Amino acid sequence: MIARFLLLASVASASFILPAAHAQDSAPDQADAAIVGGAIVVTARRRAEELQDVPLSVSVLNADAIEQTGSYNIQRLTQLQPTLQFYSTNPRNSSINIRGIGAPLGLTNDGIEQGVGIYIDQVYYNRVAAATLDFVDIEQVEVLRGPQGTLYGKNTTAGAINITTRAPSFSYEGKAEISVGNLGFKQAKATVSGPITDRLAVRIGASVTDRNGTIYNVATNQRVNSQDFLGLKGSLLWKATDTLSFTLSGDYNLQNPVCCAQIYAGYGPTQRAANRQYPALTAALGYQVPSTNPYDRLTDLDAALRARNEMGGASLRAEWDLGPGTLTSVSAYRYWDWQPSNDRDFTGLDITAKSQNPTQQKQWTQELRYAQEGQTIDFVVGAFAFHQTIHTTGSQVQGADASAWLLNPSSPLSQIPAVLEGLTADNDIRLKNSSAALFGQLTWHVTDRLSLQPGLRLNYDRKTGSYDSVVTGTASDGTRQTVTFASTDPWIVAQRGVLAPQSFDAKFSDWNLSWDLTASYEVSDDVMAYATWSRAFKSGGINLNGVPLDANGNPQLNVATVKLEKVNHYEVGLKTQFWDRRATLNLSGFWTEIRDYQAIVNNGQNSVLRGYLANADKVRVRGVEADFSVRPSDRVNAYASGAYTDPKYLRFTNAPCPPELSGGSSSPATCDISGQLLPGISKYSLSYGVEFNVPTAVLGGDGQFYLGWDGSYRSTFSSNASRSITMDIKGYSLNNLRLGFRNSDGINVYGWVRNIFDQNYMEVLATTPGNTGLIAGQPGDPRTYGLTIKADF
Template identity: 55%
Template sequence: MLAHLPLILLAQGAAAAPPPEPAQAAQPGQRASDPTQQTVDGNGDIVVTARRRAETEQTVPIAISVIGGRTLTDTGAFSVSRLQQQAPSLQFYSSNPRNSAINIRGLGAPFGLTNDGIEQGVGFYIDGVYIGRVGAATFDFVDVERIEVLRGPQGTLYGKNTTSGALNITTRAPSFSPEAQGELSIGNYDFVQAKASVSGPITDKLAIRLSSSATRRNGTIDNVASGTDLHRLRNLGFRGQVLYKPTDGLSLTLAGDFNVQKPLCCAQFYARVGATQRPVARQYNALAAAFGYAPPSLDPFDRVTDLDARINSRQEIGGASLVANWDLGPATLTSVSAWRYWDWQPANDRDFIGLPITTVSQNPSQQRQFSQEFRLASNGTNRLDYTVGAFLFNQTINTQGSQVQGAAASRFLLSGADAANPNVLNGLTSTNTISFDNTSFAVFGKLNWAVTDRLHIAPGLRVNYDRKSGFYESVVSIANSQYSFVATADNVAALLAANPAGSAARTTFQNQINTLAPQRYSPRFSAWNVSGDVTLSYDFARDIHGYASYAKSFKSGGINLSGLPLNSTSTGVDLTTQTVKPEKVDAFELGLKTQFLDRRVTLNLAAFWTEIGDYQATVNNNAINVIRGYLANAGKVRSRGFEFDSSFRPSKRLSLYVNGAYTDAKYVRFTNAPCPPELSGGTATAPGGVTDPAGTAGGRSPAFCDISGQRLPGISKWSLSFGGEVNKPVGSSGGQVYLGYDGSYRSRFSSNPSPSAYTWIDGYSLSNFRAGYRKGDFNVFAWVRNAFDQDYFELLSTQSGSTGLIVGQPADPRTFGATISRKF
C-alpha cells in the first residue's frame, strides 16, 4: 500500500529501459509455491508475499509499504536504520546495535536500553526466517529484491512478536539463467561501498547465487581525547544460496550468510544542561567546575567530543536456512528451517564526558536461535483458501556484563562526606553473568473465503506457548588504597554486620553497594496465549478495494535481566519485579486502495486505532544502581491515526509521490512512571507527599510520576516522505538522463520515556538529490543526501544520577558521492 508504487515506479517505471521481465501472473488466491522469484505480474502489478502467498499489493487487504532493491540503491538505504525516510510510519532508534528498536505506528519496543528478557513488537524476517533480536537485524542489506513493511498486528501468520507490524525482506533468488551485477559507490568521508552478485545454473536442476557487500566510511565525530573518528563504517557481508528444483513442483533453497561490522559507535555527548532537583552544588555545572572540566564544544553539531573510555560496537551476524516448497496440487507444503547467531562485542562511555566517572560499561552477548516452521497453503482452486501451520522457536542468550566506576564517580554520584573522597567509588566494579532461554511453540490458521466475487472474509487464529527462564548475578568488588572487598548476594548481610550501624564505615559501604548492587536471581515465565483477527474486504471496482479489520493480539510476557530495584532494606532485590505480564492488544483498521486514470494515479488510505493493556515500559524508580532500568507494566496506551500514500505518473518522463502518517500515541494510564529529569534527584518523598516544582535545586522529588495522557516517546505526530523523478531520452539508443529528489519530514518527538522539557527533539526535514544517466542495465548517478546539511539529533539521553546533563547523538551531516552499477 505504501511507498512501493511511488518509489518503485519512480525507480523502474520511469526508465526508458524495458520493464522487468514479467513473471507468472499472481492474483489473490493463486498458487503459494516458491513466490520469492515473483516481483511484477503480467499486468505490471507489484507482487508481495505479505500473507505467505503471492498476491498483488493493491489487492491484499493489509497496510503495507514495498521498497524495491533499486530504490534502496537510489536512496542509499542499505540498512534498516535508513528505511524510515521511505516509510513514514516506521521508526528506528539506536544508541548502538544492541540497544536498537524498530517501531511501527509508535509501538513495538519500549524506549530505552535493551533488556535481554523481553520481546520486540515488530517482527523482522529475511526470506521467511524470523530474527529474534533487533540487534541481529542491523546488518547491511545484501542482494535484496524487496522489503515489505507490514503495518498493524500480524500475529496470525507472523507470530506473537508482531503486535505493531513486521518487516519482511526477500533477497534475490538463484537464477537458471546466467547473470551478474556489480555496484560501486564513493563519497565524502572516504566513503566506499561495493556490491556484487553472480548467479547461474550448475546443472539443469541446480542453480547458485553468491552475493557480497563491503562498506567503509570515516567517522563523522572527532574524539579529541583519543584522536579517533567515531561513527565510522566498517561493514562486510556475504550471502550464498543454492536452489535445487528436481521437478516443477518441488524446490529446495539452502542459504547461508555472514556479516561482520567494526564501527566505532555510537557516541552520545554534550547537548545541553537542564536544572534538576539536586542541590546546586551537585548539578552538572558545579560538578564540572569542581574538576575544572569543560567539553571541547558546547555545540554538539561541531561534532567533537572527548570521551575517555574505549568505544566499540563490533558485531558478527550469520546463519543458515533451508526452505522447501512442495506443490501437492490442491495445496503447497512449505518448510522453513533455520539456525542463526549473533555475537556482540561492545565498549561504551556511559558517563558521556571526558571525566572518569564510569570508565567501563559493556554487555558482550552471544545469541543463538533455531526455528522451524511448517505451512500448508491451498493453491486457490476454490472459493475457500487456507493457510495452516506450526512454528517452533528456541533462543539462548549469554551476556557477560561489566561496569567500573572511576575517580570522578564519588563526586558525581554521592552526597555527604563520601562525595569528596574519590576512593569511595574509584575502581568499584560490577561483573555480571546473564543467561536467557526462550522456547516458543505455535499453531495457526488463516482462511480467505470469497463469499462473492467481490466480498472476502478472512479470519485467522493462533495459539502460542512461551517458556522463558533466566539467570542474573552481579558480583561487586573494589580494590584501591583505601577499600577492598568482594560482595555477592550471599555475603552482603555479613559485610554490613561487620560495620557498626550508624558508623561512617557502614554509610560508605551502603553507598558503594547502592551504586552497584550485588544481586542474584533466576526468573521464570510461561504462558499460553490466543490471538486472532478477521478482515472483510470488498472490491468496489477493478482498481478500488476496501477493507476493515480487527485483531486481538499479544506480546509475550518477559523477564527482567538487567538488574532489579532494591527492596526496602537496600541489601536485596525486589523479586516482585522480575517478570512482566504480556501485552494485550486490540487493533482496528479501515483501508481503501485506489488507482485512477489508467493506473497513473494511486491513492491509498488507512485509519487505525490500537489499544494496548499492560503495556511494557522501562522504569528505574530513580535507582542509581539500576543503570539500565527494568521493565514494568504500565496501565494502558493508545495509538490512533491515519496514513495516506499517493503517486502520480502522468507520463514515462515524470513520477511523483507523497506519503504521510499522522500518529496520536499516548499513555492512557501510567500512574507509576519514572519522573523526567527536571523532577528527579531531590529528596525522595513518599507517594502522595509534598513535592517542589520542577527544577527546584535541593527540592523534594516524587517517588514516581503520573504521565497519563502524555505522548509516547519517539513518535512524531506527522511524518512525510515525498519526491519524484524526471527523465529525458538521450539520442536514439534508449539512454536517458534523469533527476530525482526524495524528501522526508518528521515533526518533533520526545526522546525520554517520560516526556521532559529537556529531551524534545525538534522537527526536521531532509532532502536527497540524485542526477545521472542510465541505459538498459547500466546506471551511473551522482547523489547528495541531507543536501541542506540539516542538524538534528537521532536521540537525546540523560546522564545517570540526575546531574542535569543532556547528551545527544547527532545524525549524519551532508554526504555526497556517486554510484555506478551494471548488470550482465
C-alpha cells in the same frame, strides 16, 4: 578495506567460470515475481498476489527504490516510510516501531520481545540488531502495518518487515556496484548467479561499507561513529523434481566500527542539590566539554569505543506442490555475537572507566505451513517453533573521578578517589526462551467482490532467566572485598549506593489465543474497501537488566517478570487506482489499544543508568495514513506518503518521573503520566519523492538522463519515557538529490547528495547517570555526497 574489495572482485569474477553450457531460461521464481504486468506483487499473506488485492496496510520498496535512495539498511528506510521508526544508540540498544509501538524506547532488555517481526527470506530474526546491518542482494522490502500474528512468527503486534532477497537463477546474471563519497565513504556490492546443472543454481552476494566517523574525539585524535560493515550471502537452489525444490542459504555479517559515542547535547536542571548537578560538578573538577554545541560534532570521551557486531546463520527452505496447494518448510539457525565497549559517563572525565555487556545469542526456528488457493476458499495453516539462548557477561568499572562525581560533595568520602576507583560489577545474565504456535488464516470469497478473512493463532511462551551481579571494591583498610549489604564499612556502604549487588532467578510462561477478522469488498475493479478487527498478544518477559532492591538489599521480585501485552486493533482502509492505473491512492485509519503495555522505567535508586520494565495500564495509538504514487508518463514518476499518529498513555500512574522532577530528597518515586504522549512518535510524518528522465542515445542503445529528489519530514517527538521539558527532539526535514545516467545495457552512473540542506537534527536524546542534568545526544548525519557506478550483466 582493500582485502574486502578484493573479496568483492573475486565474487564478481566468479561469474566468468559459471558453466555456460548450463545457461537456460529460468522458470518464474520469487525474484522474477516482484512486478508482473506492471502490478506490484507481494507475499504479505504468504502467497504471491497483487498489492492492491491485499486487504492490509502494506508498503513495498523494490530493489531499485532501495538502491537509488541509498536505503541500504532499515534505519535509512525510515526516511521512505512515515510510520516506521528506528532508534539506535548502538546495534544492541536499537528499537523498531511501526505506528509508534513495538518496543519501548530506551535501553535494551534481553528478557522481552520486540513487537515488530523481522523476516528475511521467511526466517524470523528475534534481535533488532539484525536491522542495523547492510542489506545484501535485496529484491523487495514489505512493511506490514498492524498485528500480523495469525501468519507471521511471533509477537508481531505492531507489524512485520518482510524482506526478500534475490533467488538463484537458471540464467546467467551478475551485478556490480561501487560508491565513493565524502567522509571517506566507500561502498561496494557484487552479485553473481547462474546454473551449475539443469536443476541446480547458485547465487553469491557481498557488500562492504566503510566511512569515517561524523564526530571528532579530541581526546584520542580520531573520528568516531564510523561505519565498517561486511555482508556475505549465498544460496543454492535445487529443483529436485518439477514439484519439489530446496533452497539452502547462508549469510555472514560483521560490523566493526569505532562506535558509538553520544555527546554533550545540553543541560536540564533536576531536583538534585545544586552542588551535585552538572555545572557545579564540572567546575569542582576543573572540567569543560570541548563544545556545548553538539553540531560542532566534538567530544572528548576517554573510554574505549567498540561496537563489534557479528551475525550469521543458515536456513533450508523446502517447497512442495502437494495436491491443490503448496507445503513449505523453513528450518533456520542464527547466531549473534556482540562485543561492545562504551563510555557511559558521556564525558572526558574518568568516572566510568569501563562499561560493556558482551552477549552471545543463538536461535533455532522451524516453520511448517500449507497454503492453498481456490475459487471460493484460500487458506494457510501452519505451525511454528522457536528456541533462543542468551548469555551476557557484562562489566562496569568506576574510575578515579567517580567519587567526586557520584558521591555527595558534603561527604569527606567524595574527596577520596580510592573509595570508588576500581569499583567493579561483574554481571552474568542468562535466558532460555521457547515458544510454539499453531496458526491459520482463511479467505472466503463470498461473492466475486466480497471476501471474509478470519485468522487464529494459538501460542505458548516459556522463559527462564537469571541475573547475577557481583560487585567488588576497596574497603577503608585497603583490602579488596565483595560489596555486600551486611558490611558497615563506610567505603563499602558508599560503593553499594553506586553499584549494588543482586542475584535472582525468574520464570515466565503463558498461553494466548490471537485472532483477526477482515472483511473486504471490491467496489469496482480498481477500488477495494476493507475493515479489520484483531486481538493480539505480545509475550511477557523477564527483567534482565536488574530490578530495584528493598531496604535490605533484596531484589524486588514482584517486578522481576512483566505481563504480556494485550492488543485490540481496529482498522479501515481504501485501496484505489485511477487514471488508467497510472495513479494509486491507498488510505487507512487505525485505532489500537494496548493493556499492560511494556514500558521502560529508569531506576533512580542507584547512580548508574539502569532500565527495567513495568506494565503501563493502558495505551492507545490512533491515526490515519495515506500512500500516493503517480506515473503520468514514462518520463515522470512521483510518490508521497503521510501519516497522522496520536499516541497516548491512557492510564500509567506508576511511571518514571521526568528528569526535572527526579533526584531530590522529596522527589516523588513515581509520577502519573496518564494522558501524555508516548515517546519516539511524531504526530505528523511525511515522505515524498519525484524523478524525471530524458531519453538519450549516449553510449549507444536506449538510455536516459534522470533527476531524482526524495525527502521526509517528522514533527517534534519525545525522547524520554515520560515526556520532559528538556527531552523533546524538534521536528526536522531531510532532503536528498540524485542526478545520473542509465541505459538498457544495465549501466547506471549517478551522483547523489543526502541531507542536501545540511539540516542539524538529533536522532535521540538520553538522560545520563546520577541525575546531574547532563543530556547526551546523537546528532544525525550531516550533508553527504558521492558518486555511484552500477552495472548489470
